[in-house]
Amino acid sequence: CLSCKGRIVVTGMGKSGHVGSKIAATLASTGSPAFFVHPGEAGHGDMGMMKPNDVVLAISNSGETSEIITLLPVMKRMRIPLITMTGSPTSTMAKAATVNLHAGVDEEACPLNLAPTASTTAALALGDALAVALLTARGFTADDFARSHPSGSLGKRLLLTVADVMHTDDEIPVVGPDTSLSKTLLVMSEKQLGMTIVIDENNYALGVFTDGDLRRALDKKLDVGNTKARDVMTGSFKSITPEFLAVEALNLFETHRITALPVLGEKGDLVGALNIHDLFRAGVV
Structure with a gap:
């Protein structure tokens, strides 16, 4: 991500999509240009938002999300580096990735072990860790933060003279x-x-x-x-x-x-x- 000359395109389906939206927002606000693309919409035209100098961060606990797997050949053809965040390092998505970030959990917090709970928390924490690592490596400052938050109270405290x-x-x-x-x-x-x-x-x-x-x-x-x-x-x-x-x-x-x-x-x-x-x-x- 640090050497990326374009944007970080985050994608995910269902609860992973909600986590992805938050990760994209955190990345963008901390000096790493990023946006979220719904994988279903990407298969029907929104792939045009991706460029060869971008990096894709795809999130899926199973690593077998069909809507994302459908996009893999197109990403490969466009030579877009793929980072996956999965709970299974042997999954289809993990194997296709340039880098796979393991976010697996032993079981969900849900008593039925079905609803994405612990897995989404792990993915969210890993996304925040990635954003913090990038902002540290980029030398992102409080003034930089203020420029991306001009309407917030923090931005006003750091920008208004x-x-x-x-x-x-x-x-x-x-x-x-x-x-x-x-x-x-x-x-x-x-x-x-x-x-x-x-x-x-x-x-x-x-x-x-x-x-x-x-x-x-x-x-x-x-x-x-x-x-x-x-x-x-x-x-x-x-x-x-x-x-x-x-x-x-x-x-x-x-x-x-x-x-x-x-x-x-x-x-x-x-x-x-x-x-x-x-x-x-x-x-x-």
């Missing part, structure tokens, strides 16, 4: 250093990000005004009309840059017990704002 979820332009709560406390409070309330960012005339962040700063101002009974933003802002504040992963922003929020961050550009200028609830909405949390 601060730039993807931050607020920009008019959504950023900003005031000047000489803005009154009353106006600063109004901006914070309107933008609903839990902070107001105090900037200078060059759009550089001088400080932030948060809920905590508001509580301290109220404790001091400051005059909201005459007090300036510069008087109540926190000048030493945490910030982040757009290229950071959103999950790294989450770690920053949790480590410092804060809920909002200014986003600064390469030159230190203000380019965005981020609230922890943005990460919830994006599915990072």
Whole structure:
């Protein structure tokens, strides 16, 4: 499978087919392009989905599945390598294979020893082992995994950046250093990000005004009309840059017990704002 230049075509009938579908999905999501083909449909046109540079993984506990055996001469003619996963190394399929993976069990878990139970579990485990061996050999990374799972929570944690979820332009709560406390409070309330960012005339962040700063101002009974933003802002504040992963922003929020961050550009200028609830909405949390 590792030297395969094409895809891994997985096939199986009945319960082995269900196991094969899962194995194909696991292979595809871990760096080994794969898909499932129903052997019955393959005999009626879907063989056209297979190409000479593919590898076929055929699953059958008995190794005598007629729908798959019918396909063997065509695979041989196309010079498609065949890997079988069977419970009988002397079966027709095993003997025809380039490689046979033995997945035999002494008996099924079914009290009648009829329903595929232990045998399907063994095949599924062997398929997972094959997928893990391949991803290890390929040097498959967490970033690779994220690229094949962009809609899942894992993919979002590994792919989404601060730039993807931050607020920009008019959504950023900003005031000047000489803005009154009353106006600063109004901006914070309107933008609903839990902070107001105090900037200078060059759009550089001088400080932030948060809920905590508001509580301290109220404790001091400051005059909201005459007090300036510069008087109540926190000048030493945490910030982040757009290229950071959103999950790294989450770690920053949790480590410092804060809920909002200014986003600064390469030159230190203000380019965005981020609230922890943005990460919830994006599915990072």
